[in-house]
Amino acid sequence: MNYTLHQLKIFFKISETKSITKAAEELFLTQPAVSIQLKNFQEQFSIPLTEVVGRKLFITDFGREIAKAAEKILNEVDAINYRTLAYAGELTGRLKISVVSTAKYVMPYFLAEFIREHKGVDLIMDVTNKSKVVESLEGNEVDFAMVSVLPKQIKTESVELMQNKLFFVGGAQHEKSEGTLKKEQFEELPLIYREQGSATRNAMENFIANNKLSVRKKIELTSNEAVKQAIVAGLGYSIMPLIGIKNELRTGELQIIPVAGLPLVTNWNLVWLPSKNLSPVAQSFLDHVTTTKDAIIQQKFRWFEEY
Structure with missing residues (x-):
């Protein structure tokens, strides 16, 4: 057998993520590069390391044993590298x-x-x-x-x-008006929420509850980037952290809409x-x-x- 540390690292990451795509993302490699290394690694074993069922990747029992061994080897290599640097005073x-x-x-x-x-x-x-x-x-x-x-x-x-500031945000298509958004105007707008467990969602729900606002239509998305793109596309509005929308505010793709009680500041x-x-x-x-x-x-x- 002639497998490399690079192959061990890639296979261990695949076993962790159960996905070639996610492994490639976390290792900052292309998906084809990860697939090729997995194929080359597999060719050194007569027993399958992975299997695909219904387009989903699974690690076999044998593969899990190899992944455990790979983790031990990679940890030892890290330890060697750390000791070398430590001796150099780093x-x-x-x-x-x-x-x-x-x-x-x-x-x-x-x-x-x-x-x-x-x-x-x-x-x-x-x-x-x-x-x-x-x-x-x-x-x-x-x-x-x-x-x-x-x-x-x-x-x-x-x-x-x-500071972390959260504002009410809409897309470029929202017509600007003088003063703050009225309660009845707010309640007519479709709102986009983050998923359960998100601090941004909790802040948004608390704001709506504390101000006794009703929600006409609700959309739920699982990342800040997804919410941002949905607003840019005109799907709805949301309460968002200022930190993530700097560029879109400057290009005019997003706009802050004044609402009484906002921004929320943590x-x-x-x-x-x-x-x-x-x-x-x-x-x-x-x-x-x-x-x-x-x-x-x-x-x-x-x-x-x-x-």
Whole structure:
């Protein structure tokens, strides 16, 4: 057998995601490249590693055993690399962060300089909805999480980063009018919601309930990007975080519609469990964020002041 570490990494990722497409996305490779490597890897075994049933990919029992072995090998390789860098005096290890979907527009700016300075640090960042972020934090699966509303069900330590503003947003086709949108006008508009478990959805539902507004028509989509494109296309309106619509506001594809009681203002927070024994990498990152956050906000998010 003559399989490579690259093939082991690809097959392990396929076994994790149960999808060649998702594996390709997470590894920043093309789908054909992943398919070819899977084929080459499979050719070294007489027993199938995967099977396709009803156009869905499944990992066989034998494949799962190989995936477990691949994970052990890859972890050992990482350990060798970390030890080599450690002997050279560099900070090494993994930094694991889970962020709510709209935080993907914020978190990279607080990570960029730290990752550039510490080449021995590997970053794993999961982007999902708030419910899953809290689950991963509570399950001690990550070092840090980034949320706009602090979870009430668990005790956390936190560092406040920057404001998160949510506005009522429509497409270019919405006719502008003087003053704020009246209650009866709001209630006539089709609304687009994020999925259950999303902090943005919770904020939108609370706003509607607190203001005793009725909803004429509701559309549910599972990502901020999907909501944004639906509004641009004219499917409806939504309450959205300002952080994710900067470019569309400047091109005129989206517009902020004045509504009494908006914007809703919360704060992005980097959070962690008080009982968490932070690794040297995690502690170093926390120190970095604490000392550089004000400068990063001034350099990268000054445009917030326009709204």
